[in-house]
Amino acid sequence: MNKLMLLCGAAVLSMASCAGNSDATTAEAATVAKDTTPSTPAAPAAKGYAIGDAAADFSLKNVDGKQVALADYKDAKGFIVIFTCNHCPYAKAYEQRIIDLNKRYADKGYPVIAISPNDPAIEPKDSYEEMQKLAKAKGYTFPYLIDEGQTVYPAFGANKTPHVFILQKENNQNIVKYIGAIDDNYEHADQVKHRYAEAAVDALLAGKPVETTKTVAIGCGIKDKKTES
């Protein structure tokens, strides 16, 4: 029985190639790859903070109804600011890892500040009420703020969820030290090889320069009527 099903599957698979026969471009496959990185004409200038910039403070509403600002954290040495949200599969995949980051670093002076940048009118799963539910269900021990006017995420230059900004307090300014992903494997937390965010905070705690200051990863675009075509 099982064998038959397998056979059936194999036969169907082989038949699927008839979909490819009409493909006019298969004959090109033999072309040798060129080892060049072509440049893009008129690349848009990157907005938001660069490494070394001072991040402006903000005051955003937390899921408990209270306003939260970075200045409230008198004893903090810095912050792990994470733009994340409810609905995005990548954000979901990182929920536990964000909780763990706060557990590991809040007491050492680097609390997690999570901010949902999305417009709930576009993505209802990211409404304030849904954020409250998620924070409660997951037992978030850090603020989960809503960027209601959608002004904070553009100031940072966040463009997807999750998107991490690690800040260090220097002379009463919050200096951007790391921008990017939490780690290198959203799919399998147990197979992560590079823990970018942890490495950055560990370096800052040790008084060392952050080795990898910028990383990129696929994420969900931020839902904003102003930028969506």
Add this chain to the structure above:
Amino acid sequence: MKKSVLGWAALCSIFIAASCNSVNDSENPQKGPSESEAPAKPLPAAENPEVTVIKYEQLQSRLQQDNDTVYVVNFWATWCGPCVKELPHFKSFSDRMAKEHKPFRLIMVSLDQSDILQDKVVPFLKERNINAQHYLLDDNTRMNEWIPKFEATWSGAIPATFVYEKGEKRAFHEGSLDEKGLTQLLQSYVH
């Protein structure tokens, strides 16, 4: 048991026949989508699209073509709302290019997890029937490597669309495109 095996064999043969409609139309009385009764029958309306699982290097070499074809590469995922929303524009553009016999090829690169390829990605694409070459880029642990290789200014947000010609990147757009935006992006490459 014996009965169910026979049942499977019958189902199987129907399925195989249906998977290549163009060849078997005359032999298969139930071709095409059956909108009337018996929706439970596992008869595919069209062929399952072929989706090739690849790594970054393979995708990159796929784009190094020395011919007159303009390649539009769209990075998308089934879970990505704006990606799904812009798909019809890509489909209609690709259909129009095919109809006008233009040297144009749409390359759709899914960033879905490879373990949902058969259950989710393939049925999703089959339903939309997009005239494109389909890939699933199964290279999630090296995103920090290949995203900047594709484009230094790409934040990693999807959808993202590239235009390649003669093996070189001609244009890049991060974010969704409407019909007008897509036409504008492509107008200097496809006429």
